[in-house]
Amino acid sequence: MADLLVVEGLTAGWGDAVIVEDVSLSLAAGDSLAVLGRNGVGKTTLLASLMGLTRWRRGALRLAGRELSRLPTFARARAGLGWVPQDRGLYPSLTVEEHLSAVARKGPWTAERVYRLFPRLAERRQHHGLELSGGEQQMVAIARALMVNPRVLLLDEPMEGLAPLVVQELMNVTREIVAAGDTALVLVEQHVRLALSLTRSALVLDRGRVVHRGTSEELLADSARLHRLLGVA
DSSP states (O other), X not given: OOEEXXXXXXXXXXXXXXXXXXXXXXXXXXXXXXXXXXXXXXHHHHHHHHTTOXXXXXXXXXXXXXEOTTSOHHHHHHHTXXXXXTTOOOOTTSBXXXXXXXXXXXXXXXXXXHHHXXXXXXXXXXXXXXXXXXXXXXXXXXXXXXXXXXXXXXXXXXXXXXOHHHHHHHHHHHHHHHHHXXXXXXXXXXXXXXXXXXXXXXXXXXXXXXXXXXXXXXXXXXHHHHHHHHOOO
16 A cells, blocks of 8 residues: 655754654555654654644655645645644634634535534534533544544644543544544554554654554553553553
C-alpha cells in the first residue's frame, strides 16, 4: 500500500531550541500510529511541526506526494492535515454548530455523520464552548477537525484529564474513525497501553529522536520493553 504521509529527517523546535531531530515516519491511507515517550521528549512538538507551527530547520513532509514543509498552517490544513491540539482551541462565543460549520469542507465527514459519531453534540449543538463539560469540549475539538475532511488526523493527548466514562467513549470513537478507513491517525497519548490498543503501529521518542518503531501489538505484548522505553509497569 502506498504511503499517504511521509516525514523524512524532520528537525525542528521553538526559537533556537531543537526539540525533535531527524524524525522519520510514514502512514498509509487508513493507517494509525501511536507516538509515545516520556514527558518532554518532543511528542507535541512533532505534531506542531507537522502543522507548521514550529521553527522548521530541515526535513521533508509529503502528503499524497505533495511537499508541504514550506507551506503555512492553513495551507497544510487545506491539503489534508487535521489537528486536535492539547488545549482544544475552542472559541467561547461560538456554539457547537458554529464550530463545525465554520471549517466544513466537502467530503465524507458531514455534520450529520459527526453528530451520529457524537450524539451528545447533536443534543448540545446550540450550546457555547464554555457551557460544555471538558469531555464535550474534546468531542467538539475532534468533530471540528473531522469537518475539515482531513486525510490525516493528528490527536494530541485527547484523553487527558477526562473522566473514565468519557475516555471510554472517546476510545470507541477513535476506533470507529480508524475502522472507517477514510482518515489516517497519528495519536500522541500518555496512557501508553490505551494508545497501543487503538493503533496499528507505534513510534517511541526519547530526547527528540526515534528510539523504537514497530507494531503496536508487539510493543503492547512486550512488558520488558515497555518498562525500559516508557517506564510502564
